[in-house]
Amino acid sequence: MASAFMPEQARVPPAVQSPPPPVSKFKIALCQLSVTADKERNIAHARKAIVDAAEKGAQLVLLPEIWNSPYSNDSFPVYAEDIDAGGGASPSSSMLAEVARSLHITIIGGSIPERAGDRLYNTCCVFGTDGKLMAKHRKIHLFDIDIPGKITFMESKTLTAGESPTIVDTDVGRIGIGICHDICFQELGMLYAARGAHFLCYPGAFNMTTGPLHWELLQRARAADNQLYVATCSPARDAGAGYVAWGHSTLVGPFGEVIATTEHEETTVIAEIDYSLIELRRSNLPLEKQRRGDLYQLVDVQRLNSG
Numbered sequence: 001m002a003s004a005f006m007p008e009q010a011r012v013p014p015a016v017q018s019p020p021p022p023v024s025k026f027k028i029a030l031c032q033l034s035v036t037a038d039k040e041r042n043i044a045h046a047r048k049a050i051v052d053a054a055e056k057g058a059q060l061v062l063l064p065e066i067w068n069s070p071y072s073n074d075s076f077p078v079y080a081e082d083i084d085a086g087g088g089a090s091p092s093s094s095m096l097a098e099v100a101r102s103l104h105i106t107i108i109g110g111s112i113p114e115r116a117g118d119r120l121y122n123t124c125c126v127f128g129t130d131g132k133l134m135a136k137h138r139k140i141h142l143f144d145i146d147i148p149g150k151i152t153f154m155e156s157k158t159l160t161a162g163e164s165p166t167i168v169d170t171d172v173g174r175i176g177i178g179i180c181h182d183i184c185f186q187e188l189g190m191l192y193a194a195r196g197a198h199f200l201c202y203p204g205a206f207n208m209t210t211g212p213l214h215w216e217l218l219q220r221a222r223a224a225d226n227q228l229y230v231a232t233c234s235p236a237r238d239a240g241a242g243y244v245a246w247g248h249s250t251l252v253g254p255f256g257e258v259i260a261t262t263e264h265e266e267t268t269v270i271a272e273i274d275y276s277l278i279e280l281r282r283s284n285l286p287l288e289k290q291r292r293g294d295l296y297q298l299v300d301v302q303r304l305n306s307g
C-alpha cells in the first residue's frame with residue numbers, strides 16, 4: 001500500500017491479473033539443436049526439427065540461443081542478419097515466419113545475432129500462427145563472465161544490450177521472453193508475472209561451469225517465485241566447439257517442479273503444459289495475497305512512466 005511517506009518511484013501500479021489463457025492445455029517442443037559453422041545447414045536443420053515437432057502435436061516450438069551461428073564474438077558480426085530489412089535480408093527469420101504460417105504454430109525463435117545499423121544484438125523473434133513477427137526481444141543482460149581457468153566470455157565486446165522487457169500475447173498464452181543470462185535477474189521474471197504472464201521462455205546456452213551450478217536452479221527459482229511455467233532451450237553440446245553448451249533443455253511447472261528435461265545430445269523435448277495448474281498452485285499457496293507490499297515492492301518502470 002502506498003503511504004504518504006512513500007517515495008514517488010515506489011507508488012507502483014497494481015499487478016495485472018493473468019488473463020484467461022486462450023488454451024488450457026497444449027504441447028510445447030524444445031528443439032535442442034546441434035549448431036555448426038554452416039548457416040544454411042543450421043537453418044534447414046532447424047526447419048526440419050520444427051516440422052517434426054509439429055507433426056508430434058506441438059503448438060508452441062522453442063529454439064535455442066544462437067542457433068544459426070557458432071556462439072562466439074568472432075562469429076556474431078559474420079552471421080548477423082538485419083531482421084527488419086525484409087527482402088530476404090534475414091534468411092533465419094524468413095524461415096521461421098514461413099514455417100509458423102504453414103504449420104499454424106507459434107514459434108519462439110531462440111535467438112540469432114541481429115544487425116541494426118552499426119549495432120549487433122542477441123535477438124529472439126516470436127512468430128504467430130499466421131507467420132507474423134509478434135515480438136522481438138533483444139537480450140537485456142549481456143553475458144560477461146570471468147572465472148579464470150574455467151570460463152571467460154564478454155558478449156559486450158561485440159553486442160549491445162536491449163532496452164526493453166518483452167511480453168507477448170500469443171495463441172498459447174501470455175509469454176515473457178528472456179535470453180539466457182536474462183534468467184539470472186529475478187526482477188525481470190517478477191515483472192513479467194506482475195504483467196500477467198502465464199509462462200516465461202528463455203532460449204539459453206549455459207556452459208560447462210555455469211550449467212551444472214545454475215541452469216536448473218534458476219529455472220526452478222523463476223517458476224516457483226512466480227508460480228508459472230518456465231521453459232528453456234539450449235543448443236546441443238559440441239565438445240569441440242569454442243563455447244561448449246550445457247544442454248539440458250527443460251520445462252518447469254508452477255511449483256518449481258521439473259516436468260520434462262533431457263541430457264546434452266541433440267533431441268526435441270515434447271511436453272504438455274496445463275494452465276489450470278497455475279490457478280491450482282496459486283490457490284494452494286497464495287503468495288500474491290501473502291506478499292508484503294507495505295515492506296517491499298517491485299517497480300515496473302515502464303508502466304510507472306506510461307502513467
Ligand SMILES: NC(=O)CC(=O)C(=O)O
Nearest residue numbers: 143180181205206207210
Ligand atoms: N549465454 C549466456 O548468457 C550464458 C549464461 O548466462 C551463463 O550463465 O552461462
